Amino acid sequence: MNHDHVSEALHETRLVVNGVQHTVRVPARRLLADCLRHDLGLTGTHLGCEHGVCGACTVLVDGLPMRSCLLFAVTVDGAEITTTEGCRSADGGLGPVQRAFMECHGLQCGFCTPGFVTTVTAFIRDHPDPTEAEAREAIGGNLCRCTGYQNIVASVLRAAELVRAPEGETGP
Amino acid sequence: MTTRMFGEPIARREDPRLVAGDGRFLDDLGAGALAAAFVRSPHAHARVVDVDAAAALDVDGLVAVYTYEDLDGRVAEPLPLLIPHPSLHAPRTAYPLANGVVRHVGEPVAMVVASDRYVAEDACDRIRVAYAPLPPVVGIDAAVRAEHAVHDDVPDNVAAHMVQEVGDARAAIAAAPQRLELHLQIERSASMPLEGKGVYARWDAADRSLRVYTSTQTSTSVRMALAAKLGVPVDRVEVVAPDVGGGFGVKIVHPWPEEVLVPWAAIRLGREVKWVEDRREHFVSSAHERGQRHTVRVGFDDDGRLLGLDVEFLHDNGAYTPYGIIVPIITSTQLLGPYKPGAYRVEFRSLYTNTVIVTPYRGAGRPQGVFAMERTMDAIAERLGRDRAEVREVNFIRPEEMPYDHGLIFQDGRPLVYDSGDYPASLAKLKKLVGWDELAAERAQARTEGRRVGIGLACYVEGTGVGPYEGAHVRVETNGKVVVATGLTTQGQGHETVFAQVAASELGVPVEDVAVVTGDTRRFKYAVGTFASRAAVMSGNAVALAARKVRAKALRIAGEALEVDPADLEVVDGIVRVRGVPDAEIPLATVAVLANPLRYAFDEEAKRATQFAVGGGTDVPPVRDGDEPGLEAAGWYSPIRSTFANGVHAAVVETDPETAEVKILRYCVVHDCGRLINPRIVEGQIHGGVAQGVGGALYERLVYDEHGQLLNASFMDFLMPYASEVPTVETDHLETPSPLNPLGIKGAGEAGVIPGAAVFAAAISDAEGLWIDRMPISPSELWELRRQTTPKGDG
Amino acid sequence: MRVSGNATLHAPVEKVYAALNDPAVLVRTIPGCERLERVGEDAYKLTVTAGVASVRGTYAGDVRIADQRPPNAFVLKASGAGAPGTVSADVSVQLAAGDDGTTELAYDADAVVGGMIGGVGQRMLVGVATRTADQFFAAVDDVLTGAAPAPEAVPAGAAAAGQPAVFTAPPRAPGLPGGQLAAGVVLGAAAALLGVLVGGWVTRRAARAAARRP
Secondary structure (H helix, E strand, C coil): CCCCCECCCEEEEEEEECCEEEEEEEECCCEHHHHHHHHCCCCCCCCCCCCCCCCCCEEEECCEEEEHHHCEHHHHCCCEEECHHHHCCCCCCCCHHHHHHHHCCCCCCCCCHHHHHHHHHHHHHHCCCCCHHHHHHHCCCCCCCCCCCHHHHHHHHHHHHHHHCCCCCCCC | CCCCCCCCCCCCCCHHHHHCCCCCEHHHCCCCCEEEEEEECCCCCEEEEEEECHHHHHECCEEEEECHHHCCHHHHCCCCCCCCCCCCCCCCCCCCCCCCEECCCCCEEEEEEECCHHHHHHHHHHCEEEEEECCCCCHHHHHHHCCCCCCCCCCCCEEEEEEEEECCHHHHHHHCCEEEEEEEEECCECCCCCCCCEEEEEEECCCCEEEEEECCCCHHHHHHHHHHHHCCCHHHEEEECCECCCCCCHHHCCCCHHHHHHHHHHHHHCCCEEEECCHHHHHHHCCEECCEEEEEEEEECCCCCEEEEEEEEEEECCCCCCCCCHHHHHHHHHCCCCECCCEEEEEEEEECCCCCCECCCCCCCHHHHHHHHHHHHHHHHHHHCCCHHHHHHHHECCHHHCCEEEEEECCCCCEEEECCCCHHHHHHHHHHHHCHHHHHHHHHHHHHCCCEEEEEEEEEEEEECCCCCEEEEEEECCCCCEEEEECCCCCCCCHHHHHHHHHHHHHCCCHHHEEEEECECCCCCCCCCCCCCCHHHHHHHHHHHHHHHHHHHHHHHHHHHHCCCHHHEEEECCEEEECCCCCCEEEHHHHHHHCCCECCCCCCHHHHHECCCCCCCCCCCCCCCCCCCCEEEEEEECCCCCEEEEEEEEEEEEECCCCCCEEEEEEEEEEECECCCCHHHHHHHHHHHHHHHHHHHHHCCCCECCCCCECCCCCCCCCCCCHHHCCCEEEEEECCCCCCCCCCECCCCCCCCCCHHHHHHHHHHHHHCCCCCEECCCHHHHHHHHHHCCCCCCC | CEEEEEEEECCCHHHHHHHHCCHHHHHHHCCCEEEEEEEECCEEEEEEEEEECCEEEEEEEEEEEEEEECCCEEEEEEEEEECCEEEEEEEEEEEEECHHHCEEEEEEEEEEEEEHHHHHCHHHHHHHHHHHHHHHHHHHHHHHHCCCCCCCCCCCCCCCCCCCCEEECCCCCCCCCCCCCCCCEECCCCCCCCCCEECCEHHHHHHHHHHHCC
């Protein structure tokens, strides 16, 4: 009798993640989120739902925020990916968005935070001086169960300030 | 100069790693572990006829397949009944894997272990389970009708029946000048933390020791449960709660089937095993809450003063009762809020249904109780044509009546005695914050413009800081750093910060020098857990007590070293010094060195504590009777009973005349949780609770069909609020310190969500002139209600 | 654990009985069997290597044929040990004439599995045992019907009567026939069915060593 051999073909996939070139060999169905977390050890990106609603898995793919739980790693072969780890400052300290979240108590458990950090990083890059309403709209696709969003909105505005004036001239 | 840390809104110590992506959540651990996955029942009620794993064997990477028949020892017994109660006359708990019967969609039937999760799920997909479906019991009505039983030996589906009464409520109501009867309902919802459950187990066969990481709210209790179930001696089991992505109550239940089975498999296979649930699993195999149906009968006088309150309610507890009847007991007692009910009678039946189990979700039965009470207050106000705030005030327990004994037993088994609180002051603050008196005019103005604006108000009292106890250990290291450990856990409440603030304040050290560990049984073994708004009260006080002991010892040792009276010493910025004498000082680090008499110096500082360096008499031993080496101490806080926080919320809403959409114009909170360790963290907790209150009032419900299928088991259909749905919360605080604990604090964790359903029902009712008696309410339901009812509600 | 099943073999009962007692047949039909050595009257030692991806190992076993009632029944007593565990089994085999010159075979095994491989769960153990039994009987059937080449009548290097005779399997493709990817491995009992399954964990020692790293 014959039994199906269930094993998977692996595909060589190149990803530039946070500026570092990686080559991985992954099955076609490997989610980008799982590839980042388990094949590359970048566990900062989190999975909250695996169906694209909560946004915790958001990374930047060629600069655009995308749900890494809805992407197969092989489909972004050659892309430049930024995760929350890549939003640090050049000297390895906290980047402006990360600092802003900390200053404004924009996180509690921290599980959703990586998705907000990448989303907000892209948003501020494109909208350096948002209003509060615009800031709230910008984070309108990410779920947080802990904070009630109020301090996250404040974090977005503070992050814009810090990006505009990196020496921290503004604010306390 | 150290700022007094207690009460300061400092930034959180845990944030740098969390914002940078360096958190260590469960699935970030165990990179080399085998992965577990589960075959779960697709039927709400069925016999399991056969499990055929033959097709799964072809899956490359499959390691093991387990069903009930493989379970041995106490693992083959039902999971523990965590909180027994005399009124819980028919408790039932599940087996870790179904033993011939499944009683809800999602119940685990088989466990697969494989090289990774993808492969494990492939194997699960190929396992063929033959079921013989049985008729399911879904919903309170079906449970009550009892045409079918969830458990064969509980034919009426009643797990528990409880009555508490003070006075003769029915007689009082019958004799009262005014009477009302209300029928109210709240639908099922769920905690829904962004991180689901997960377990990662390592068995060291040579050492015969087990370490389990689990995303739990109680690592110490999981440890005891696993030691008991797996037959491993307690001192060979360690349980660690890593960074946990939210709990909100669902992670207090333990041990989950998976929490038992993953370590069990790790021991059997001699390999590390990890399981992380996905979102759908969380929907169908964790826990839900909130579903209750109330009948309230109230008798009152012409001023709205309550004379008698008679509440009967039905509670849907799902298929099993591992957490006992805590939720309905909390509903029964916390329903009373800040009011004197006159005579009070509360009766509930807790019913089995073929649905997911019901265990506490933030609020834990209080939202339902507050909904019942506050709707009653609104109905009384409407009947009498009186201001809704006035009617409440007439019934308040007054501050001078504290402590107030309701004559009932609370969820901690202790008397329901409110220790402190100034309800009139809370309400006055709220009225000022929201502009209660002006709003009536604004609402009238809006009506003339064709806009439907309404305002709702809700008061609550929350029992916090339940026992039995918590403990903490504080140690000053020889380098001056302070290490604090407490046994309860953290899911985002900022414990690494607030407990550091407490320790820093008590000891007089910079908060940056204090490191806090929570939820790790290797570091602290005796604890209860994080739930019921108790962590700050319990561990906060334990840390303070431990730190005070350490400070006292430090002053004694420093006094001996400096040859001064300890009473003349103070500790500032980690230096022990004589008050007013600038050069007479000794760093706490050195005191720590001196606290441990040494034979062998391990560094330059340590030389000071060696036998030839230390002075002092040779007629006493280096470590005196009753003393211990080291500058460290454990402290314990065990409360005489819960301490009661309170609050008042108001919401201003506008409903769309055509679409019936509800827009929140303002949301105001006045909150009294005694003294605040970190006001910013408390406020964050309130914001988060309010968001869940908004969700519970307007968006979140779990929908089962008549076959027991959960129709909305995903975030696409179970609607949690995004930023666009949650209003900006305006907060004001009152602080009536708790007289029951040294720090004067009360719990804050659940406050934000408790009055949510009540306040929105009130506001929407007010905007529409319709009587709202069930929550959540969607625009289409509101629209339908408009179509059906007359403007005045049924009284 | 109990494993039982049936097979239909396309040869008369006497031929089937003889084949199941012929070590030259067994060494090439028992899945994973590399070497079979007669050590006495109706007693053999055998070496079986089998496994799949996560589970692979070599097992040394003893088999004894007992309670022989040719051509209809016998009992096989087997035991074996490998790195991950141990197995012992009593397998009773019944042969009955079927239609058109076929034989209906029924086997019933009572097995005890110990050690780590005992930890993989009943469903896997029974499942792989059954599957391996099916593979074994299919292979025997191929020999009986001529679909597979018959072994030489006398094994190479046969010793005189009384001396141990060693039978080695012909070279074959790596892994179990048809079952490359099944998890778990079967330790075969010679002559009839294998009721027992053993998972080999070559990687297990490495994994344990890894677990002990600080």
